[in-house]
Amino acid sequence: MALINHLNFATTLKESTNPRGSSPNGNIYFDVANNLIQLITADELATVDLGAGAVPNPLISADGITMRALYNFENARRRVNETLRKYKRGVKGSYRYAGAYNFVNGVKLAGTDRTKIRGSGFIEYGAAGDGETAIDRVYHGVLSLVDIQNTSVPYWALVLDTAEATLQAATWTNFVRPGDINEVVQVMGSTANGDAGAGNFDYRDRIAVVRVRSWQYNPGETTSVASGISEFSGFSGGYGVGETLNTANTYNLADVYGVSSIAPWDGMSLELKATPLVVSGFNESDGSFSWVLNNTSGGTTQQCAAYLDALTLQDTDIDVGTGTYNGHKGRIWYTRNAAGKIVTSSIGNKGLVITGLSPAETQNVIQTDNSGAQKTYPFFPTCEITVGNAAISDPNAWYQVMYKDGASLADFDTSGAITVKDSNNVNVTGNVQANAVGGKIIFPYSFDTNTQAGLSAGVDKTMVVLVEGDGIAGQALTEFTMTRSAIVSVTCAPPYDNNA
Amino acid sequence: MQSWPTDPIGSATLTLIANASLAGAEIRIYDMDNIPTGSLGTELAGVESCIGATFDYFYSYGISANRVWLQIMAPGFEEYGQEYTLTRDNTTLSVILQAELNT
Numbered sequence: 001m002a003l004i005n006h007l008n009f010a011t012t013l014k015e016s017t018n019p020r021g022s023s024p025n026g027n028i029y030f031d032v033a034n035n036l037i038q039l040i041t042a043d044e045l046a047t048v049d050l051g052a053g054a055v056p057n058p059l060i061s062a063d064g065i066t067m068r069a070l071y072n073f074e075n076a077r078r079r080v081n082e083t084l085r086k087y088k089r090g091v092k093g094s095y096r097y098a099g100a101y102n103f104v105n106g107v108k109l110a111g112t113d114r115t116k117i118r119g120s121g122f123i124e125y126g127a128a129g130d131g132e133t134a135i136d137r138v139y140h141g142v143l144s145l146v147d148i149q150n151t152s153v154p155y156w157a158l159v160l161d162t163a164e165a166t167l168q169a170a171t172w173t174n175f176v177r178p179g180d181i182n183e184v185v186q187v188m189g190s191t192a193n194g195d196a197g198a199g200n201f202d203y204r205d206r207i208a209v210v211r212v213r214s215w216q217y218n219p220g221e222t223t224s225v226a227s228g229i230s231e232f233s234g235f236s237g238g239y240g241v242g243e244t245l246n247t248a249n250t251y252n253l254a255d256v257y258g259v260s261s262i263a264p265w266d267g268m269s270l271e272l273k274a275t276p277l278v279v280s281g282f283n284e285s286d287g288s289f290s291w292v293l294n295n296t297s298g299g300t301t302q303q304c305a306a307y308l309d310a311l312t313l314q315d316t317d318i319d320v321g322t323g324t325y326n327g328h329k330g331r332i333w334y335t336r337n338a339a340g341k342i343v344t345s346s347i348g349n350k351g352l353v354i355t356g357l358s359p360a361e362t363q364n365v366i367q368t369d370n371s372g373a374q375k376t377y378p379f380f381p382t383c384e385i386t387v388g389n390a391a392i393s394d395p396n397a398w399y400q401v402m403y404k405d406g407a408s409l410a411d412f413d414t415s416g417a418i419t420v421k422d423s424n425n426v427n428v429t430g431n432v433q434a435n436a437v438g439g440k441i442i443f444p445y446s447f448d449t450n451t452q453a454g455l456s457a458g459v460d461k462t463m464v465v466l467v468e469g470d471g472i473a474g475q476a477l478t479e480f481t482m483t484r485s486a487i488v489s490v491t492c493a494p495p496y497d498n499n500a
Numbered sequence: 501m502q503s504w505p506t507d508p509i510g511s512a513t514l515t516l517i518a519n520a521s522l523a524g525a526e527i528r529i530y531d532m533d534n535i536p537t538g539s540l541g542t543e544l545a546g547v548e549s550c551i552g553a554t555f556d557y558f559y560s561y562g563i564s565a566n567r568v569w570l571q572i573m574a575p576g577f578e579e580y581g582q583e584y585t586l587t588r589d590n591t592t593l594s595v596i597l598q599a600e601l602n603t
Contacts, residue, residue, distance in 0.1 A: 006603065032538060072603050079526070079573065086530065086539040089579055093602020101602070 002063055003118055006096075009069040011050065012058035015077050015084075020044050020110075027059040028073060032087045035106045035127070037074075039065060039113040059116075062177055067091065067101035067120035088131060094123075099141055099236035105131035108195075114139065115176040117184050123234035126193030136195035138188035140232040142181050142210060146220060146242020150179035154212040154220075154241070158187065158203040162223060164348045167209065168329050181210065181239065187232040204232045210241050213312050215253045217243040219332050248340075249306045256303075257310035267297030268307045269320040272350070276370055279353050283376045283448060287353070287369030291333075294320075295356030301364035304354045305342050308333035337366065344368045359423065359444050360486065380423045380444040381488050385478075387467050388493025391432045392439055394472035399441055399492075400429035404462040404479060407454025412464045418453040420445070420463060432467065447484050460484070465492045471500050508560035514584075515592040516570065521553040525574035529557055532567045532583065540569040561588050576600055 004012050016026030020040045027048055029038040042057040049055070059065060071091045078085045090107030094100035099120035103109070106127025109117070121141035126134040148154060157170040175183050185208065189199035208224040222241040224230075229237045256265045276288040295304055311318045314327035333352055334342045344352040346368040353367045362377035369375060383401075391397040401420040402412045409416035419427045422443040435441055448458050455461055461482045468475040478492035516522065528546035535542055545557050559566075565585050570593075572580040577597040584593065 035538070068602065075579070075603065078579065085528065085571065085573075086536075086541070086543070088540065088581060093578070093600075096602040 002058075004059060004063070004065040004069050005119070006066065006068040006072050008058075009065075009073050010076065013065075013069070013073045014048055014050055015073075015081065016040060025049070027057055028070075028077075030074075030077070030084055030087075030090070031110065032084070035090075036108055036110045037070070037090055037103075037113070038110045039116050041116060061116055064116045064118035064177075064182070066118055067099060067122055068093075068096050070117075071101055092132070094234065100234055102132065102234060108136075112176075114184060117141070118182045119143065119236055121184055121233065121235040121237075124195070124198075126195060128193055134193040135188065136190060136193050137186055137198045138204060138232065138234055139184035140187045140208070140234070141184050141236025142175075142208065143236055143238050144181035144210070144212075144220075144242055145238045145240050146244075148180050148212050148220070148242050149214065149217065152212050152214040152217070152243060153178045154181050154210060156185060156208055156210045158185070158206040158208055160206060162207060162209060164331060164350075167331075168326055170209075170329065172329055181212075181241070206232075208232070208239075210239050212241060212243050213328075214243060215309070215313065216246050216249045218246045219243065219312060221332065246309070248302050248336075249309055251303075251306045253310060253313075256306050257314070264295070264297035264299035264303055265307050267295065268299060268304065269294045270308075270311060270318055271321040272319045272323050272325060273321065277353065279355075279367070279369075279375070281377065282367075283378055284373065287351070287367060287373060287375045288371075289353035289367070289369055290350040291352040293352065293354045295354055298356055298358060301342050301354065301357060301361045304357075304365075305334060340364075341366055343374065346370060346372045363486065378423075378446055378448040379484055381447050381482060381485055382442060382444050383428075383482065383488045383490065385441040385465055385467070386439060386489070386491045386493060387432055387436060387441060388439075388473075388476075388491075388495075390473035390494055390496045391467050391469055391476075392436060394469035395431075395433055396470035397432040397467065397473045397494075398430065398470075399432055399435075399465065399467045400427075401443075401463055401465045403453040403455065404464050406452075410453040421450070421452060422446075445482055445488075447482065458484075465490060467492045467494050469494055469497055469500075471497070473497055474499075508562055510588055511558065511560045512586070512588055513590045514557040514559065514586060515590075516555040516557070516572070516595060517553075517592060518572070518574070518580075518595050518597050520574065520577065520597055522550045522555050522572065522574060523553055525550045525555075525572050527555050527573075528571040530569040530571065532569050540571070544568060546571075559586060561586060570595070572597065578602075 014026035016024040016029040018024045019029050024040050027040045041059050041061045047054040048057045074091050088105035092102045092104045101122050103124045124137040126136045128134045153174050155172050155174045157172045159170050188202045211221045213219040220241040220243045227239045255262045271292050276290045280286045311327040317324045318327040319325040334344050343366045349370050351369040359380045367375040402417045404412045410418045423446040428443050474494040474497040476492045476494035480490045529544045530540035531542040533541040570582045
């Protein structure tokens, strides 16, 4: 079935002559004795005769009904049911385009039937006076505008501000219906007029924070303020919240977090430092970080991101430090920039640093410090020189990498030729058998900071690699360009020496 | 029906007029006697479809005033309901019907 609205109410709703639990024969019951309207859904009444025999009850809890449909249905029934019209009406329109309707004269929906209302908000007025003045309750309708998978359970809180401490202390409530949000939230209640279950609070001036988080999906969050709603009342508002597939997270949650987690995640923990951790080695100045993701097993940036994803789902303390921090109520720990890099979050002067990343993995993260400054790492292309079987089999074979065109007299094939240093400031030269890994000589290069041979940092440079044997392998020379690439692949493979 | 303190001592007419013609409107007048319980009470008068642009309700009155509920269901307008105390004089009551904008 589908949502029951003003277009289909006439063919989907039927007034019941009996209340729920007493053999109802329709899906709407006007309980005039108790000033209630019952929405009798298919889970309570499987079939209903709408005039042509029993059919499945079109009123379904998950799909629900709009207040506009209920208003129109009451109008239609009062027009023909002279018994019903002897009682004051229950629903009144306010502004249909915002889904704004009211329950007047003390009439209310029965119990949990309020959660079946869609695309609407409403005010419930007590019977006192004209029946449209004394407010018992106010329900604001929340409607998500971005897809949410039907297994995800979004949740919300009404807060005075969105400071992290406030959100940690807030009461968060799950929406009753999983999936796309289309449900009312009570924002005001008063028992002064006799509605004992209304509660006594007025949050109409608060901020609604609406979230959805689920594994392998990018989280969604927005607020009423961001949605242009400055004050709540009995209307429905659209919220730009939803979730999108996180294609980078392909892991099993049980592997990433919990008692059965496996490497490298079993070596990860999140800690709020009492004294911020000062981290150096960035392109920029040192950064101070209050939050530290301890990555003791050398997980990749993406594996760390998956761990942070898992933390946001935990309705428990996720801080291994002395404090307490609830993951479910807490922040989103990172975002991704246009290049797909992980950008850690800094909220309330508390930034996050991910430690334990390999030089190559540091290129996949931007660490945001306590001041909100984004810290990046020098770029270290990994140069991989394939040397061939002859050189590998020659115990005397050697290699050396030099700059082809250095400044002044620093050119290759001159006495001033400069040997390239790797990112650890070690000359790239040595014995092939001693240093080759998998048939390759591999070294990281400080692309953004190396100024050897009088050449500027951060620019492409032409280099020369020599691989020569002594007894088994011959000689080879290869020119290549060191670029700002993750991997720079070179082949310099001398043939077998048949003349030695 | 709510009993009068004494036998009727007179009669009067309440004329309902509105900001729109009442022709075609369903009009009911209830006694507010709470019969059945919680309801607007016994129906004293009414029409399924008002013939003229106005509606006259002729009633007898006693010593004490009587409260009634006026109900007007006019096509194109919100249902109108108002509590009203009948007087001993012929009276014209002008009501404002709100255009129905929320169906």
